Amino acid sequence: xxxxxxxxxxxxxxxxxxxxxxxxxxxxxxxxxxxxxxxxxxxxxxxxxxxxxxxxxxxxxxxxxxxxxxxxxxxxxxxxxxxxxxxxxxxxxxxxxxxxxxxxxxxxxxxxxxxxxxxxxxxxxxxxxxxxxxxxxxxxxxxxxxxxxxxxxxxxxxxxxxxxxxxxxxxxxxxxxxxxxxxxxxxxxxxxxxxxxxxxxxxxxxxxxxxxxxxxxxxxxxxxxxxxxxxxxxxxxxxxxxxxxxxxxxxxxxxxxxxxxxxxxxxxxxxxxxxxxxxxxxxxxxxxxxxxxxxxxxxxxxxxxxxxxxxxxxxxxxxxxxxxxxxxxxxxxxxxxxxxxxxxxxxxxxxxxxxxxxxxxxxxxxxxxxxxxxxxxxxxxxxxxxxxxxxxxxxxxxxxxxxxxxxxxxxxxxxxxxxxxxxxxxxxxxxxxxxxxxxxxxxxxxxxxxxxxxxxxxxxxxxxxxxxxxxxxxxxxxxxxxxxxxxxxxxxxxxxxxx
Amino acid sequence: xxxxxxxxxxxxxxxxxxxxxxxxxxxxxxxxxxxxxxxxxxxxxxxxxxxxxxxxxxxxxxxxxxxxxxxxxxxxxxxxxxxxxxxxxxxxxxxxxxxxxxxxxxxxxxxxxxxxxxxxxxxxxxxxxxxxxxxxxxxxxxxxxxxxxxxxxxxxxxxxxxxxxxxxxxxxxxxxxxxxxxxxxxxxxxxxxxxxxxxxxxxxxxxxxxxxxxxxxxxxxxxxxxxxxxxxxxxxxxxxxxxxxxxxxxxxxxxxxxxxxxxxxxxxxxxxxxxxxxxxxxxxxxxxxxxxxxxxxxxxxxxxxxxxxxxxxxxxxxxxxxxxxxxxxxxxxxxxxxxxxxxxxxxxxxxxxxxxxxxxxxxxxxxxxxxxxxxxxxxxxxxxxxxxxxxxxxxxxxxxxxxxxxxxxxxxxxxxxxxxxxxxxxxxxxxxxxxxxxxxxxxxxxxxxxxxxxxxxxxxxxxxxxxxxxxxxxxxxxxxxxxxxxxxxxxxxxxxxxx
Numbered sequence: 001x002x003x004x005x006x007x008x009x010x011x012x013x014x015x016x017x018x019x020x021x022x023x024x025x026x027x028x029x030x031x032x033x034x035x036x037x038x039x040x041x042x043x044x045x046x047x048x049x050x051x052x053x054x055x056x057x058x059x060x061x062x063x064x065x066x067x068x069x070x071x072x073x074x075x076x077x078x079x080x081x082x083x084x085x086x087x088x089x090x091x092x093x094x095x096x097x098x099x100x101x102x103x104x105x106x107x108x109x110x111x112x113x114x115x116x117x118x119x120x121x122x123x124x125x126x127x128x129x130x131x132x133x134x135x136x137x138x139x140x141x142x143x144x145x146x147x148x149x150x151x152x153x154x155x156x157x158x159x160x161x162x163x164x165x166x167x168x169x170x171x172x173x174x175x176x177x178x179x180x181x182x183x184x185x186x187x188x189x190x191x192x193x194x195x196x197x198x199x200x201x202x203x204x205x206x207x208x209x210x211x212x213x214x215x216x217x218x219x220x221x222x223x224x225x226x227x228x229x230x231x232x233x234x235x236x237x238x239x240x241x242x243x244x245x246x247x248x249x250x251x252x253x254x255x256x257x258x259x260x261x262x263x264x265x266x267x268x269x270x271x272x273x274x275x276x277x278x279x280x281x282x283x284x285x286x287x288x289x290x291x292x293x294x295x296x297x298x299x300x301x302x303x304x305x306x307x308x309x310x311x312x313x314x315x316x317x318x319x320x321x322x323x324x325x326x327x328x329x330x331x332x333x334x335x336x337x338x339x340x341x342x343x344x345x346x347x348x349x350x351x352x353x354x355x356x357x358x359x360x361x362x363x364x365x366x367x368x369x370x371x372x373x374x375x376x377x378x379x380x381x382x383x384x385x386x387x388x389x390x391x392x393x394x395x396x397x398x399x400x401x402x403x404x405x406x407x408x409x410x411x412x413x414x415x416x417x418x419x420x421x422x423x424x425x426x427x428x429x430x431x432x433x434x435x436x437x438x439x440x441x442x443x444x445x446x447x448x449x450x451x452x453x454x455x456x457x458x459x460x461x462x463x464x465x466x467x468x469x470x471x472x473x474x475x476x477x478x479x480x481x482x483x484x485x486x487x488x489x490x491x492x493x494x495x496x497x498x499x
Numbered sequence: 500x501x502x503x504x505x506x507x508x509x510x511x512x513x514x515x516x517x518x519x520x521x522x523x524x525x526x527x528x529x530x531x532x533x534x535x536x537x538x539x540x541x542x543x544x545x546x547x548x549x550x551x552x553x554x555x556x557x558x559x560x561x562x563x564x565x566x567x568x569x570x571x572x573x574x575x576x577x578x579x580x581x582x583x584x585x586x587x588x589x590x591x592x593x594x595x596x597x598x599x600x601x602x603x604x605x606x607x608x609x610x611x612x613x614x615x616x617x618x619x620x621x622x623x624x625x626x627x628x629x630x631x632x633x634x635x636x637x638x639x640x641x642x643x644x645x646x647x648x649x650x651x652x653x654x655x656x657x658x659x660x661x662x663x664x665x666x667x668x669x670x671x672x673x674x675x676x677x678x679x680x681x682x683x684x685x686x687x688x689x690x691x692x693x694x695x696x697x698x699x700x701x702x703x704x705x706x707x708x709x710x711x712x713x714x715x716x717x718x719x720x721x722x723x724x725x726x727x728x729x730x731x732x733x734x735x736x737x738x739x740x741x742x743x744x745x746x747x748x749x750x751x752x753x754x755x756x757x758x759x760x761x762x763x764x765x766x767x768x769x770x771x772x773x774x775x776x777x778x779x780x781x782x783x784x785x786x787x788x789x790x791x792x793x794x795x796x797x798x799x800x801x802x803x804x805x806x807x808x809x810x811x812x813x814x815x816x817x818x819x820x821x822x823x824x825x826x827x828x829x830x831x832x833x834x835x836x837x838x839x840x841x842x843x844x845x846x847x848x849x850x851x852x853x854x855x856x857x858x859x860x861x862x863x864x865x866x867x868x869x870x871x872x873x874x875x876x877x878x879x880x881x882x883x884x885x886x887x888x889x890x891x892x893x894x895x896x897x898x899x900x901x902x903x904x905x906x907x908x909x910x911x912x913x914x915x916x917x918x919x920x921x922x923x924x925x926x927x928x929x930x931x932x933x934x935x936x937x938x939x940x941x942x943x944x945x946x947x948x949x950x951x952x953x954x955x956x957x958x959x960x961x962x963x964x965x966x967x968x969x970x971x972x973x974x975x976x977x978x979x980x981x982x983x984x985x986x987x988x989x990x991x992x993x994x995x996x997x998x
Contacts, residue, residue: 480983
């Protein structure tokens with residue numbers, strides 16, 4: 001354990017998960033490491049859920065993390081009814097159900113904003129931070145595991161820190177992190193990153209011996225999932241996207257090395273990265289949030305020279321490969337705090353090509369990434385806004401239909417707006433590509449309907465658009481009484497199609 | 500004229516406005532200087548409109564500017580039916596009418612995006628740039644007049660440049676500009692601005708002798724307007740905003756020097772700045788777009804030490820004062836390209852307090868800044884998105900009602916989304932302040948309805964919210980069939996009030 005806990009004084013603070021969990025009291029703001037199901041604390045959260053089940057008196061806390069975390073935290077706490085407020089992102093079934101039943105409050109935030117808000121005091125004080133680590137240095141600094149997220153800020157701002165030393169996380173992760181915590185204004189300075197592989201900080205999270213209240217040893221692995229195979233629709237979307245990029249190269253607006261890539265997660269993202277592996281593009285670099293299997297594959301084949309992110313989340317199979325080759329990957333990957341990985345300054349400077357997934361898009365180019373049928377929270381906006389707004393190219397992909405063709409992903413008006421017409425440059429479905437740059441709202445509508453909508457819904461969309469142009473003002477034609485009727489119809493009849 | 504045109508070779512290119520206007524051909528992309536009714540070309544546009552009236556054959560062009568411009572350009576060209584497509588912003592009655600009748604296409608863009616898009620080739624090539632100047636240097640570089648806007652990029656990217664030397668613009672403006680044109684990725688570098696008064700460029704727009712195709716001498720003044728007096732509602736909004744800032748100081752989140760201020764234009768903005776003049780805040784600095792009378796007043800009284808913007812647009816009376824004291828103001832004001840004045844990197848770094856006006860806001864904190872009743876373009880998003888998204892504090896102000904109380908500015912769902920729930924931190928009406936930081940959608944709804952809505956509409960909003968909570972999912976409760984019904988009612992009956 002001496003390579004995991006490098007200061008003997010700290011050995012006294014090693015305790016059971018249950019003892020550490022007892023430090024968490026009712027009404028606290030608890031911050032945890034974790035970004036995707038990687039690098040989040042597991043033993044202490046499970047212990048707290050256990051305690052709450054046994055005890056009669058309920059405790060309610062606000063839970064802040066980097067982004068989503070695994071079921072050991074979000075799931076077990078939602079089921080134990082511990083969470084009063086949650087931010088900034090989640091993907092857990094139990095928690096999502098809880099949120100949509102109105103049993104806990106969820107605050108859906110731009111991920112780059114979170115550490116900033118905490119440092120500025122906008123989200124109250126952090127009572128306790130629980131951080132997963134591979135080791136603690138002699139000075140009491142924390143070597144993070146598979147994600148950085150908002151941990152550096154949480155540690156800095158917390159009254160007390162509980163460290164979970166996870167022995168399933170390889171010690172060789174040390175050196176992959178690049179930790180820098182920007183000052184608050186008026187003391188902020190330029191961030192000197194001009195290439196995705198520039199390092200500007202330390203490889204540990206500054207903490208110090210005094211702040212560490214408890215240390216828990218665990219070996220519960222990151223709760224990563226197996227990859228689902230790439231389906232035909234995702235493959236077609238990927239093909240359309242890659243052809244679009246090729247055309248940009250032909251037009252002289254990009255070179256074969258493209259520009260730093262950001263890619264959301266999920267099956268379309270996987271298909272796109274797999275497609276890039278087979279393309280003529282070369283010497284690629286990534287400036288993204290999450291590094292998944294397909295990106296590791298691209299590193300293996302030297303298609304991708306370097307990747308910067310805030311979390312590594314391979315599949316079960318990918319995790320094995322990652323651990324076996326970790327020393328090679330460590331030279332090709334940097335993990336940064338989410339304030340840096342998603343920073344508008346860097347994204348605008350590098351000229352990132354942002355590729356994210358939409359739930360639905362409307363005929364004028366607005367995108368819904370979060371609320372199904374306007375009310376039901378899916379996961380959250382995540383980093384899609386951070387990247388989209390500041391990207392060199394902002395691309396949204398979606399299958400043109402959902403629910404076996406009953407839902408059109410292209411609608412007259414989105415039922416919730418996360419990315420506005422001002423920010424969305426390109427929409428891609430399996431049907432085709434709508435390049436919206438330089439187009440007025442009416443020109444965008446024609447492009448989106450004709451190129452991206454499913455044939456089953458195209459006539460209905462054209463009909464709406466043509467009647468709207470007759471009935472309303474000429475800039476963004478809408479029939480307000482009908483704009484959201486497709487969603488209403490789906491909720492009433494289970495289909496957007498007019499019978 | 501030798502101090503205005505400093506190279507004798509250029510004298511040969513001096514011609515009449517009509518001769519210069521003849522350079523503009525059908526189907527061209529024409530870019531013009533101008534940001535608010537200041538620093539835009541006047542003589543050549545008027546001459547072109549004249550030519551088009553006389554000639555039988557129509558010409559149609561795309562007009563790109565910094566932001567809005569005066570009637571000599573937007574108005575005369577709209578009335579002459581010359582404009583095919585217009586971007587990125589406008590405030591002209593004739594052009595607005597044209598747009599809303601669908602007779603020209605208007606592209607409503609974030610102002611920081613415009614020069615970037617042009618340099619990247621996303622908006623096609625610039626055939627001709629028409630730039631108002633106070634002088635041309637020996638080397639053929641342009642000393643801009645009262646606005647910078649997108650002119651540096653337009654000059655750089657244009658095939659030909661027409662310069663309007665405006666002798667009504669004082670030569671003493673020379674030295675006020677700080678021109679820097681960031682590279683395209685992957686060659687962008689950090690912008691070394693850490694204080695609003697940092698200079699990073701030249702005081703002229705690089706052009707060169709060869710590019711100047713024609714020079715026109717004119718003395719038509721900037722078409723600025725008189726100020727309307729501050730009304731009671733604006734005064735109350737200003738009071739609420741200043742009290743909110745005082746509370747932030749009490750909470751230790753700001754000092755009495757605040758942070759750099761950005762302020763939109765209009766009567767509320769004027770009232771707020773006037774209010775700051777009477778407040779205990781001191782040593783203020785501004786990092787904003789447009790510098791108006793009230794900011795000059797604050798400079799006069801040393802309340803504001805320094806202001807950075809992209810345009811100076813005083814009233815008729817203010818313009819007189821500005822010209823008389825221009826040498827003093829020149830030490831206290833920098834005019835920058837809109838790519839820099841509105842740059843996400845600088846705004847986030849400086850920690851700007853952004854104060855902008857909303858047309859309407861909804862109970863979840865989404866803001867409409869552009870489309871009245873979802874379809875009718877007012878002016879455009881302007882820089883409000885650039886500042887809001889990256890601000891230390893993003894504040895939106897609006898009167899709680901419009902049209903003599905028939906319209907509620909707080910609605911169940913905005914009819915157009917320009918700023919989403921993820922970006923809006925504070926909403927202020929004459930009724931009160933809703934501080935939305937750290938609140939979930941449902942918590943925001945309660946704050947906004949109770950603190951900001953007009954008493955005439957509060958019960959209706961509470962009723963909608965409570966029924967939505969019963970009927971829909973619990974995250975962002977909405978009744979989609981009713982969400983936009985208030986706007987429909989207004990369009991049918993002239994009031995949002997249920998009879």
